[in-house]
Amino acid sequence: MKDKVVVVTGASGGVGRAVAQEYGARGASVALIARGTAGLGSAAADVGAAGGTGLVYEADVADHQQVRQAAARIERELGPIDVWINVAFSSVFAPFTEISPEEYERTTRVTYLGYVWGTRVALDLMRPRDRGVIVQAGSALAYRGIPLQSAYCGAKHAIKGFTESVRTELMGEDSGVQITMVQLPALNTPQFSWVLSRLGRHPQPVPPIYQPEVAARAIVHAAEHPRRREYWVGASTAMTMIGERLAPGLIDRYLARTGRQSQQTDSLEPTGTANLWRPADEERDYGAHGAFDERAHSRSFQAWLSRNRGLAALTVAGGAAAVAAVRAARR
Template sequence: MRGKVVVVTGASGGVGRAVVQELGARGATVALIARGTTGLGSAAVEVGAAGGAGLVYEADVSDYQQVRDAAERIERETGPIDVWINVAFSSVFAPFTEITPEEYERTTRVTYLGYVWGTRVALDLMRPRDRGVIVQAGSALAYRGIPLQAAYCGAKHAIKGFTEAVRTELLGDGSGIQITMVQLPALNTPQFSWVLSKLGRHPQPVPPIYQPEVAARALVFAAEHPGRREYWVGASTAMTMLGERLAPGLVDRYLARSGRDSQQTKDQAPTGVANLWEPADEDRDYGAHGAFDDRSHPRSLQAWLSRHRGLAALALAGGAVAVAAARRTGR
């Protein structure tokens, strides 16, 4: 990534914040797109301190023209964009029938159309050069909807279908531009403190929970190795996909029983902060981490296996050979 120009949306907090820190450590020039002034400023400082260059571009990703204007400024000020990473999102924690039409539309515009506009702008700029990489931060919820997150799950499902369609078009055109998706697990980010919540208790990620740096490393790795259609991160992502393929009806019933309680803390009330309409980090920096550091894993075996499929396959094959040999010798 050294010397490359990388755009990251949602760069002021959470996964986006961890991504720009990772890119800074690799010497990249990082263009940070988000809405929150304080969060963006702090993120840019961290990129510089890590060894890269961070430049701030305030924009609301739900507005195509704002994204377009920011991207054109980036190219004028830093040079051609090499990588575009879409991370920005917002949502509502609530039963579907308690989400107003305006809230649902806003969530969809930010979380789904924000990716569409970012991808469109990136392609428009990259196509004349016939090179570039686009990375979509996805979710296990792109495969499995869960209660209390209808708006978010719908957007993530849509991003998956959209990305697959664009990928096939690029392949059909013989394009030098590559697009990939990284399906992420539950993460310890400020999301649970600043997403609009109508729940009685504080929302929480469903365990196992991973630190945002796990996601950041996976997204940057995907940017460096974009040939695969998607990467999986976290045991929960793998279990979700397996459950959907083997027993989706059983998963439905399990989530109907446990999905609401598992997404709420026992005795903590919601913060009352909401970033759906206005940035939560305009005057306060939330950083990359949320409130669940003591319960979050710093590494993911699934992420390692996703990056090293060849080695994983060899290990499995070797294990199978060893088991067969042991059975033959009676050991």
Template sequence: MVTGASGGVGRAVVRELGAQGAKVALIARGTAGLGAAAVDVGTEGGTGQVYEADVADYDQVREAAERIETEMGPISVWINTAFSSVFAKFTDIEPAEFARTTDVTYLGYVWGTKVALELMGPRNAGAIVQTGSALSHRGIPLQSAYCGAKHAVKGFTESVRTELLADRSNIGITLVQLPAVNTPQFEWVLSKLRRHPQPVPPIYQPEVAARAIVYAAEHPERKEYWVGASTVATLLAQRVAPALVDRYLAKTGIQSQQTDEKAPSGVSNLWKPADESADYGAHGTFDGRSHTRSPQVWLSQHRRPVLLTLAGGAAAAAVAAYRRFKRS
């Protein structure tokens, strides 16, 4: 089950699942996007079925999930990717806009997780994947609503994870922290900027994120997966020199998130779907600047073997140095 399945990362995820022959339930609001996404799943070799729902509404999510279990069978994997936001300075965001972003981007994950656990709990089996962001570790200008929601998702997920561990549950929950991704979000997220919003490089294609998310669904025992060099750099910078990061972002963060090439699209999916009558697909308009692979995904998936190898190499070097010292 994938929320936000009609476009962007969610769209790439359902394609990846389809290629594995999976039965995929797709939740979103946009009719055109959902229909095209279901076709994609079938074309890749899986089975896709659409369920229109607003993830900000618990009752709608619960009703959709019950229909899925009746029509498609027990949900074994629940993947939360749906979000919306506002590109603007905090002082320019209306209270209702901030609340709506929080309802979709944070509470959408809360309600999805709650429903997933309600259904998976009696079976004591399943996996929940939260699509996170490097911005859950480091807030940036013009994205206060989104950053706040992603920070909340991280804290919420860590809390639920510890409760599941305390209960010795066989249900796994994990986070996949994403970098800047080339998705339609820069075309359809509400913008109050004078220039068109853009991702901060390095930018990755949504398929990179999708592969990491599907892998995480198969291995939910790990707390967190990282995608992209920028995600790792964000984590390190925030730990080593947070004050310098603040000053750097204050100086560069506003300009670097806007392009001189065009004005904002004027489209917004905050209150209603942008893909009700038009399909936006998985990719945004930054294909020429986007990476198709991420070494950090491999490192994130193989952290323990890599750390053991590095430790073993360091130990071997220390032994060799000691032997040379004794011979000298």
């Protein structure tokens, strides 16, 4: 990735910040798109310290014109965009009937249309060159809705359908541009400190929780191997998606009983500045990690399996052959 140009939306914090750092370590030129000036500035410094080049492009991904103008600047200042990674999102933690129409629309514009506009702008630039990669940071919640997150779950489901549609169009025209999606588990990011919440207690990711670097490594791998239509990260993601295929009604009943409790801590402390309408990191840098470092896993064996399916299959086959040989020798 040395000297390649990579765009990361939502780069000021959380997964986007971790992705930017990962690309910095690989010597890439990283264009950082977000709204929060403090977070963006620190993200650019992180990329530089890791060995890459980080430049800030302040924009609201919900606004197509802002995204298009940022992309034009990126190509003028850094060169042709090789990889575009959509990560930016916002949401509301609340029962559906307690979310105002304006809040729901804003969440949809950021979390769904932000991906649509990013993809559209990337394709406008990449298709004439017949090369480039687009990666969508997804979620297990693209397959399975849960209580208190109807706006986010709806947006992630929409991104999945949208991406599948665009992928088939690119395949149909035999395009050299690739698009893939990475379905992520619960992550220890700052969103649980800055999301708009109407819960009685402080929100938390549904355990098990993973560090954002786990997601970042998977996203970078997907960008390097984009012919796979989808990657799964975390055993919980795999279990959720398989369970949804096998017994969705059973999962409905399970989540109805446990879904609210599992998304709240024992703390009555409210979240900080809600970032739905304005960035939470205008003056303070939140970084990549949230408040759950002590509970978060820094590795995911399932993510390794997803990245190395061929090697895993070969290992299993080799083990089976060895067992068969031993049994035959004993006869």
